[in-house]
Amino acid sequence: DTEVTQTPKHLVMGMTNKKSLKCEQHMGHRAMYWYKQKAKKPPELMFVYSYEKLSINESVPSRFSPECPNSSLLNLHLHALQPEDSALYLCASSQGPFGLAGVSSYNEQFFGPGTRLTVL
Amino acid sequence: SQQGEEDPQALSIQEGENATMNCSYKTSINNLQWYRQNSGRGLVHLILIRSNEREKHSGRLRVTLDTSKKSSSLLITASRAADTASYFCATPYTGGFKTIFGAGTRLFVKA
Numbered sequence: 001d002t003e004v005t006q007t008p009k010h011l012v013m014g015m016t017n018k019k020s021l022k023c024e025q026h027m028g029h030r031a032m033y034w035y036k037q038k039a040k041k042p043p044e045l046m047f048v049y050s051y052e053k054l055s056i057n058e059s060v061p062s063r064f065s066p067e068c069p070n071s072s073l074l075n076l077h078l079h080a081l082q083p084e085d086s087a088l089y090l091c092a093s094s095q096g097p098f099g100l101a102g103v104s105s106y107n108e109q110f111f112g113p114g115t116r117l118t119v120l
Numbered sequence: 121s122q123q124g125e126e127d128p129q130a131l132s133i134q135e136g137e138n139a140t141m142n143c144s145y146k147t148s149i150n151n152l153q154w155y156r157q158n159s160g161r162g163l164v165h166l167i168l169i170r171s172n173e174r175e176k177h178s179g180r181l182r183v184t185l186d187t188s189k190k191s192s193s194l195l196i197t198a199s200r201a202a203d204t205a206s207y208f209c210a211t212p213y214t215g216g217f218k219t220i221f222g223a224g225t226r227l228f229v230k231a
Contacts, residue, residue, distance in 0.1 A: 004162070031217055042208055042221035043163065055217055090162055107212055108153065109219065111162035 002027060006091050006112035014120050015081060021115045023074040023091030031055075032074040033109065034066060035090040043090055049074060081119045088114045126209060126222040134230050139196045141225040143209030144189075152185055152192050153210045155221070163208065166194075201231040 004025045013019050023032065030051050035043035048056035049068040057066075063085075065077040074091055092109040126143045133139055145152070151170045155163040169176045169185045169192065176183045182195040196203055209222040 033217075040226075042224050045218060045220075048217045050217060088160065092163075107217070107219070108165045108168060109163075111155075111164070113162045114160070116160070 002110060004091055004093055004110050004112035006089075006115050008115060009113065010116045010118075012118045012120065013078065013081065015083075017081075018077070018079045020078065021076040021089055021091075021117075023076075023112055024072055025093040025110065026072055027093060027110065028071075029093035029095055029110070030071060031094045031107070032068065033092040033094075034074070034076055035092065037088045037090055037114070047076075078117075081117075083119050086117055086119045088116055090114045126207075126225050128225060129223065130226045130228070132228040132230065133199055135199060135201055137199055139199050139203070139227055139229070141194045141207050141227070143192045143194070143222050145192075145209070145211050145222075146190065147211075147213070149187075149211045151212065152183075153212075153219075154181075154183060154192075154194050155208045155210055157206045157208065157224075159205070166207075196227075199227075199229045201229050203227060204229045 007022045032049045034046040037043045045058050046060045047066045052068045063080050067075040091112040094107045094109045153168045154166045157163045167178045167183050169183050180197045185192045206224045206226050208224045210219050212219045
Protein backbone atom coordinates (compact mmCIF):
# COMPACT_ATOMS: atom_id res chain seq x y z
CA ASP A 1 0.00 0.00 0.00
CA THR A 2 1.75 3.16 -1.23
CA GLU A 3 -1.09 5.52 -0.56
CA VAL A 4 -1.43 8.48 1.74
CA THR A 5 -5.04 9.31 2.51
CA GLN A 6 -6.41 12.62 3.71
CA THR A 7 -9.81 13.55 5.03
CA PRO A 8 -11.85 15.55 4.41
CA LYS A 9 -11.31 16.44 0.75
CA HIS A 10 -12.98 19.80 1.20
CA LEU A 11 -13.63 21.83 4.34
CA VAL A 12 -15.41 25.14 4.79
CA MET A 13 -15.21 26.69 8.22
CA GLY A 14 -15.88 29.95 9.97
CA MET A 15 -13.25 31.87 11.88
CA THR A 16 -14.64 30.69 15.22
CA ASN A 17 -14.85 27.01 14.33
CA LYS A 18 -12.61 24.19 15.46
CA LYS A 19 -11.90 21.48 12.95
CA SER A 20 -9.28 18.81 12.26
CA LEU A 21 -7.59 17.48 9.18
CA LYS A 22 -6.53 13.85 9.15
CA CYS A 23 -3.80 11.99 7.32
CA GLU A 24 -2.99 8.28 7.29
CA GLN A 25 -0.29 6.08 5.75
CA HIS A 26 0.51 2.40 6.09
CA MET A 27 3.91 2.29 4.42
CA GLY A 28 5.81 2.13 7.67
CA HIS A 29 7.21 5.60 7.10
CA ARG A 30 8.50 7.27 10.23
CA ALA A 31 8.53 10.84 8.91
CA MET A 32 5.30 12.71 8.22
CA TYR A 33 4.78 16.24 6.98
CA TRP A 34 2.19 18.98 6.70
CA TYR A 35 2.43 21.47 3.84
CA LYS A 36 0.32 24.47 2.95
CA GLN A 37 -0.09 25.39 -0.71
CA LYS A 38 -1.66 28.52 -2.11
CA ALA A 39 -2.84 28.68 -5.70
CA LYS A 40 -0.03 28.69 -8.28
CA LYS A 41 2.59 28.47 -5.55
CA PRO A 42 4.83 25.62 -4.38
CA PRO A 43 4.05 23.72 -1.20
CA GLU A 44 5.36 25.38 1.94
CA LEU A 45 6.50 23.19 4.78
CA MET A 46 4.61 23.64 8.05
CA PHE A 47 5.52 20.74 10.32
CA VAL A 48 7.63 17.59 10.29
CA TYR A 49 7.20 14.63 12.60
CA SER A 50 9.90 12.05 13.00
CA TYR A 51 9.17 8.90 14.99
CA GLU A 52 5.99 10.55 16.29
CA LYS A 53 7.92 13.52 17.63
CA LEU A 54 7.69 17.05 16.28
CA SER A 55 11.02 17.74 14.57
CA ILE A 56 10.33 20.93 12.65
CA ASN A 57 7.83 23.73 13.17
CA GLU A 58 8.31 26.37 10.51
CA SER A 59 7.12 29.18 12.76
CA VAL A 60 3.52 28.28 12.10
CA PRO A 61 0.88 30.30 14.04
CA SER A 62 -0.53 28.52 17.08
CA ARG A 63 -3.98 28.41 15.51
CA PHE A 64 -2.56 25.37 13.70
CA SER A 65 -1.83 22.51 16.10
CA PRO A 66 -0.33 19.27 14.79
CA GLU A 67 -0.64 15.91 16.47
CA CYS A 68 0.83 12.51 15.70
CA PRO A 69 -1.09 9.91 17.74
CA ASN A 70 0.86 7.00 16.25
CA SER A 71 3.23 6.18 13.43
CA SER A 72 0.43 5.92 10.85
CA LEU A 73 -1.65 8.96 11.71
CA LEU A 74 -1.13 12.68 11.53
CA ASN A 75 -3.69 15.30 12.48
CA LEU A 76 -3.80 19.04 12.06
CA HIS A 77 -6.14 20.79 14.47
CA LEU A 78 -7.50 24.13 13.33
CA HIS A 79 -8.89 26.87 15.55
CA ALA A 80 -9.70 30.53 15.01
CA LEU A 81 -8.37 30.55 11.49
CA GLN A 82 -8.24 33.59 9.25
CA PRO A 83 -9.48 33.87 5.65
CA GLU A 84 -5.86 34.02 4.47
CA ASP A 85 -5.41 30.49 5.81
CA SER A 86 -7.58 29.23 2.96
CA ALA A 87 -5.37 26.90 0.93
CA LEU A 88 -4.71 23.31 -0.06
CA TYR A 89 -3.24 21.41 2.89
CA LEU A 90 -1.06 18.50 1.89
CA CYS A 91 0.17 15.64 4.01
CA ALA A 92 3.20 13.59 3.04
CA SER A 93 5.28 10.78 4.43
CA SER A 94 8.73 9.38 3.81
CA GLN A 95 11.23 6.98 5.22
CA GLY A 96 13.05 10.05 6.46
CA PRO A 97 16.32 11.47 5.31
CA PHE A 98 18.12 8.18 5.97
CA GLY A 99 17.29 4.75 4.67
CA LEU A 100 17.23 1.64 6.77
CA ALA A 101 20.99 1.37 6.38
CA GLY A 102 21.33 4.79 7.97
CA VAL A 103 23.48 6.00 5.12
CA SER A 104 21.35 7.09 2.20
CA SER A 105 19.64 10.45 2.21
CA TYR A 106 16.96 9.17 -0.11
CA ASN A 107 13.78 10.81 1.03
CA GLU A 108 11.16 10.59 -1.65
CA GLN A 109 7.95 11.91 -0.18
CA PHE A 110 4.56 10.36 -0.84
CA PHE A 111 1.79 12.92 -0.87
CA GLY A 112 -1.88 12.65 -0.11
CA PRO A 113 -4.48 14.32 -2.37
CA GLY A 114 -4.86 17.24 0.02
CA THR A 115 -7.67 18.99 1.84
CA ARG A 116 -9.05 22.12 0.20
CA LEU A 117 -9.75 24.48 3.11
CA THR A 118 -11.87 27.59 2.83
CA VAL A 119 -12.13 29.93 5.82
CA LEU A 120 -15.05 32.32 5.71
CA SER B 121 12.76 31.90 0.67
CA GLN B 122 12.61 29.07 -1.77
CA GLN B 123 15.74 27.04 -2.38
CA GLY B 124 14.98 26.30 -5.99
CA GLU B 125 13.95 28.64 -8.72
CA GLU B 126 12.51 27.30 -11.94
CA ASP B 127 12.07 28.55 -15.41
CA PRO B 128 10.07 28.96 -17.39
CA GLN B 129 7.14 29.73 -15.10
CA ALA B 130 4.78 28.45 -17.78
CA LEU B 131 5.28 26.46 -20.96
CA SER B 132 2.77 25.68 -23.68
CA ILE B 133 3.59 23.10 -26.34
CA GLN B 134 1.90 20.82 -28.85
CA GLU B 135 1.49 17.12 -28.22
CA GLY B 136 4.52 15.22 -29.45
CA GLU B 137 6.95 18.04 -28.77
CA ASN B 138 9.61 17.95 -26.07
CA ALA B 139 9.36 20.06 -22.93
CA THR B 140 12.37 21.29 -20.98
CA MET B 141 12.19 22.81 -17.52
CA ASN B 142 15.10 24.21 -15.56
CA CYS B 143 15.77 24.49 -11.84
CA SER B 144 18.46 26.40 -9.99
CA TYR B 145 19.26 26.05 -6.30
CA LYS B 146 21.42 27.85 -3.82
CA THR B 147 23.07 25.54 -1.32
CA SER B 148 24.91 22.22 -1.46
CA ILE B 149 22.67 19.23 -1.97
CA ASN B 150 23.00 15.48 -1.82
CA ASN B 151 20.11 14.88 -4.15
CA LEU B 152 17.51 16.72 -6.20
CA GLN B 153 14.02 15.50 -6.93
CA TRP B 154 11.32 16.34 -9.43
CA TYR B 155 7.62 16.15 -8.64
CA ARG B 156 4.49 16.56 -10.74
CA GLN B 157 1.20 18.01 -9.53
CA ASN B 158 -2.02 17.78 -11.45
CA SER B 159 -4.37 20.67 -10.82
CA GLY B 160 -5.47 20.87 -7.20
CA ARG B 161 -4.13 17.44 -6.27
CA GLY B 162 -1.19 15.99 -4.37
CA LEU B 163 2.34 15.83 -5.69
CA VAL B 164 3.72 12.72 -7.34
CA HIS B 165 7.42 11.90 -7.16
CA LEU B 166 8.94 11.53 -10.64
CA ILE B 167 12.65 11.03 -10.28
CA LEU B 168 15.56 11.55 -7.89
CA ILE B 169 19.09 12.31 -9.00
CA ARG B 170 21.98 12.14 -6.57
CA SER B 171 24.74 14.71 -6.38
CA ASN B 172 27.27 12.26 -7.86
CA GLU B 173 25.06 11.61 -10.89
CA ARG B 174 24.98 13.81 -13.96
CA GLU B 175 22.07 12.32 -15.86
CA LYS B 176 19.21 9.97 -15.18
CA HIS B 177 16.43 8.54 -17.31
CA SER B 178 13.01 7.20 -16.45
CA GLY B 179 10.72 6.39 -19.36
CA ARG B 180 10.16 9.65 -21.26
CA LEU B 181 11.88 11.67 -18.54
CA ARG B 182 15.48 12.75 -18.63
CA VAL B 183 17.01 14.69 -15.75
CA THR B 184 20.41 16.31 -15.68
CA LEU B 185 22.27 17.77 -12.74
CA ASP B 186 25.17 20.22 -12.82
CA THR B 187 26.39 20.75 -9.28
CA SER B 188 29.01 23.28 -10.38
CA LYS B 189 26.23 25.51 -11.72
CA LYS B 190 23.75 24.44 -9.05
CA SER B 191 21.19 23.64 -11.70
CA SER B 192 19.07 20.79 -12.99
CA SER B 193 16.84 20.26 -15.99
CA LEU B 194 13.88 18.00 -16.64
CA LEU B 195 13.18 16.96 -20.21
CA ILE B 196 9.91 15.30 -21.13
CA THR B 197 10.09 13.77 -24.59
CA ALA B 198 7.15 13.18 -26.92
CA SER B 199 4.78 15.00 -24.62
CA ARG B 200 1.14 14.01 -24.23
CA ALA B 201 -1.91 15.95 -23.16
CA ALA B 202 -1.82 13.95 -19.92
CA ASP B 203 1.54 15.54 -19.09
CA THR B 204 -0.28 18.83 -18.48
CA ALA B 205 0.58 19.64 -14.87
CA SER B 206 2.86 21.71 -12.67
CA TYR B 207 6.40 20.41 -12.22
CA PHE B 208 8.49 21.20 -9.15
CA CYS B 209 12.11 20.57 -8.35
CA ALA B 210 12.82 19.85 -4.70
CA THR B 211 16.02 19.85 -2.72
CA PRO B 212 16.43 18.43 0.76
CA TYR B 213 18.66 20.20 3.22
CA THR B 214 21.62 17.96 3.81
CA GLY B 215 21.13 15.91 6.90
CA GLY B 216 17.66 17.25 7.55
CA PHE B 217 14.04 16.45 6.96
CA LYS B 218 13.31 19.72 5.29
CA THR B 219 12.60 19.69 1.57
CA ILE B 220 12.35 22.96 -0.30
CA PHE B 221 10.31 23.16 -3.48
CA GLY B 222 11.05 25.43 -6.39
CA ALA B 223 8.48 27.85 -7.70
CA GLY B 224 7.38 25.34 -10.33
CA THR B 225 6.77 25.28 -14.07
CA ARG B 226 3.20 25.00 -15.35
CA LEU B 227 3.19 22.87 -18.47
CA PHE B 228 0.30 22.89 -20.94
CA VAL B 229 0.33 20.25 -23.64
CA LYS B 230 -2.19 20.92 -26.38
CA ALA B 231 -3.74 17.98 -28.16
